[in-house]
Structure formats: C-alpha cells, structure tokens
Amino acid sequence: xxxxxxxxxxxxxxxxxxxxxxxxxxxxxxxxxxxxxxxxxxxxxxxxxxxxxxxxxxxxxxxxxxxxxxxxxxxxxxxxxx
Amino acid sequence: xxxxxxxxxxxxxxxxxxxxxxxxxxxxxxxxxxxxxxxxxxxxxxxxxxxxxxxxxxxxxxxxxxxxxxxxxxxxxxxxxxxxxxxxxxxxxxxxxxxxxxxxxxxxxxxxxxxxxxxxxxxxxxxxxxxxxxxxxxxxxxxxxxxxxxxxxxxxxxxxxxxxxxxxxxxxxxxxxxxxxxxxxxxxxxxxxxxxxxxxxxxxxxxxxxxxxxxxxxxxxxxx
Numbered sequence: 001x002x003x004x005x006x007x008x009x010x011x012x013x014x015x016x017x018x019x020x021x022x023x024x025x026x027x028x029x030x031x032x033x034x035x036x037x038x039x040x041x042x043x044x045x046x047x048x049x050x051x052x053x054x055x056x057x058x059x060x061x062x063x064x065x066x067x068x069x070x071x072x073x074x075x076x077x078x079x080x081x082x
Numbered sequence: 083x084x085x086x087x088x089x090x091x092x093x094x095x096x097x098x099x100x101x102x103x104x105x106x107x108x109x110x111x112x113x114x115x116x117x118x119x120x121x122x123x124x125x126x127x128x129x130x131x132x133x134x135x136x137x138x139x140x141x142x143x144x145x146x147x148x149x150x151x152x153x154x155x156x157x158x159x160x161x162x163x164x165x166x167x168x169x170x171x172x173x174x175x176x177x178x179x180x181x182x183x184x185x186x187x188x189x190x191x192x193x194x195x196x197x198x199x200x201x202x203x204x205x206x207x208x209x210x211x212x213x214x215x216x217x218x219x220x221x222x223x224x225x226x227x228x229x230x231x232x233x234x235x236x237x238x239x240x241x242x243x244x245x246x247x248x249x250x251x252x253x254x255x256x257x258x259x260x261x262x263x264x265x266x267x268x269x270x271x272x273x274x275x276x277x278x279x280x281x282x283x284x285x286x287x288x289x290x291x292x293x294x295x296x297x298x299x300x301x302x303x304x305x306x
Contacts, residue, residue, distance in 0.1 A: 040277025067292035074295035075225040
C-alpha cells in the first residue's frame with residue numbers, strides 16, 4: 001500500500017517534473033530536428049527555445065556521427081560464412 | 083621464308099540469354115564516387131517503386147498535402163467574395179507563413195516514420211539478411227559509396243513526403259494568392275522548407291540505416 005500510494009506517485013511526480021524541463025526535450029530527436037527546422041525558417045517558434053538551439057544542433061550532429069560510425073563498423077567487405 | 087597462314091575465324095556466337103541481360107565487360111578505370119553511389123541509389127529505388135505498399139504510404143502522406151492544397155484553393159476563391167470567411171480559414175494554418183509550413187512538415191513526420199519503418203525493413207534489413215551488402219561490396223563499390231547510395235535513395239523517398247509537397251504548397255499559395263509577388267517576397271520560406279526537409283531526410287535516413295545495420299532483423303527495427 002505504501003508503494004501504491006506513496007512511492008509510485010512520488011516517482012510519477014519526479015518523472016513529470018524532469019520531463020517538463022525543457023532541457024530534457026533535447027533527448028527527443030524529433031524535437032531537435034524541429035529546432036533545426038525552426039532555425040532554417042529563421043525564427044524560433046517559442047523564444048525560450050533559442051538558448052537550446054546550439055545544444056539541439058550538438059545532439060543532431062552527435063546522432064549523425066554515431067550513425068555513420070555504426071554503419072561503417074557493420075559494413076564489412078568480407079563476410080565469413082560458417 | 084614461310085608465309086604465315088591466316089585462318090578465318092568464325093565469329094563467336096554468344097548465347098541469346100547473355101545478350102538479353104546486357105552483360106558488359108569490366109571497365110578499366112574504376113567508376114567515380116558519384117557514379118557508384120548513384121548505381122546503388124538507382125537499384126534501391128527501382129524495386130521500391132514497384133511495390134504497392136510504398137505508394138500506399140506515399141498516398142497516406144499526401145492526405146495532409148491535399149487537405150492543405152484544397153484549403154488554399156478554397157481560401158483563394160472565397161477571399162474575393164467574402165474576406166471574413168477567408169480570415170476564418172486562417173485558423174486552419176492556411177496562412178502562407180513560416181508557421182504554417184513548419185506545422186505541415188511536423189504533421190508529415192508521422193508519414194515519414196511509417197515510410198522509414200517500411201524502407202528499413204524492406205530495403206535495408208533485408209539487404210543485410212539476404213547478403214545484398216556482400217553482393218554490392220564484391221563489385222567495384224566500397225562501403226562509403228554504398229552508404230552514400232542508400233542515403234541518396236532514402237533522401238529521394240523522404241523528399242516525396244516533405245520537400246516536394248512543401249514546395250508545392252508554397253507555389254500553390256503564391257499562384258492562388260492575389261499577388262504573385264508573394265513568391266519572391268517570401269523566398270526565405272522556400273529556403274526554410276528546404277532546410278527543414280533536409281534535416282529530416284539526412285538525420286532520419288542515417289539513423290534508420292544505422293539501426294538496420296546494427297539489428298539486421300526486422301522485428302527489433304520495427305520496434306525502435
């Protein structure tokens with residue numbers, strides 16, 4: 001009962017608090033791409049998003065670099081067949 | 083001095099089947115980077131365009147475009163007779179502003195997700211599972227050219243859902259509006275549409291390709 005009425009709402013509240021923080025939205029790739037899109041239109045839809053643009057750009061660049069690294073690592077010219 | 087005897091040689095008859103497939107010899111010089119990448123892209127797109135689920139997803143993605151296009155047309159027709167109703171239609175984002183195009187591209191993201199899942203399974207994961215990658219890499223195509231070719235193909239496919247409809251809406255708004263000056267006065271909107279679409283095409287294309295090469299199976303790819 002303590003878990004149901006005490007711990008779970010506590011965890012839920014904690015998750016809600018951190019996900020409402022704008023900085024955590026950087027983990028959402030669609031949001032980051034949306035920031036890139038808003039920047040390409042020359043404006044940010046929400047002015048408070050402005051400071052996060054460079055971080056969104058960093059996340060997008062990191063994702064692209066990781067993707068390319070994974071691709072190059074998994075693409076081998078020779079496949080060993082057992 | 084003995085004369086060299088020349089013997090007429092009968093022309094070698096090639097089997098009809100070989101002629102039909104258009105077999106060519108190996109070029110002495112290796113193909114350029116673009117030519118190799120384009121070959122991969124071409125042979126990604128050609129089988130894809132023959133599949134009906136691909137066109138079904140493109141059709142689903144066109145729903146947003148068609149509704150926006152219809153509203154732009156209706157607004158252009160009505161604004162002459164009833165400007166107040168045209169202002170009412172502006173509530174549906176048919177305003178021809180950057181916000182409207184951004185919202186449209188955001189809406190298209192759902193169709194892009196569907197398309198990425200389909201391409202990831204049909205083209206990329208199957209390529210790894212059925213040995214298509216090994217087939218490509220045994221040709222004079224290296225892994226960079228393979229990646230570039232696949233990325234070009236995915237960008238072209240995603241352009242069907244983002245770049246082309248977005249630019250078509252921009253053109254439609256300019257053509258149907260009272261002043262054609264809209265097109266060159268708001269050229270930065272076309273740049274914005276291209277930029278946003280490019281971000282979607284490059285980032286999502288690379289992520290799906292990386293996931294496909296990592297999982298190599300369809301089920302985990304669909305779940306991610």
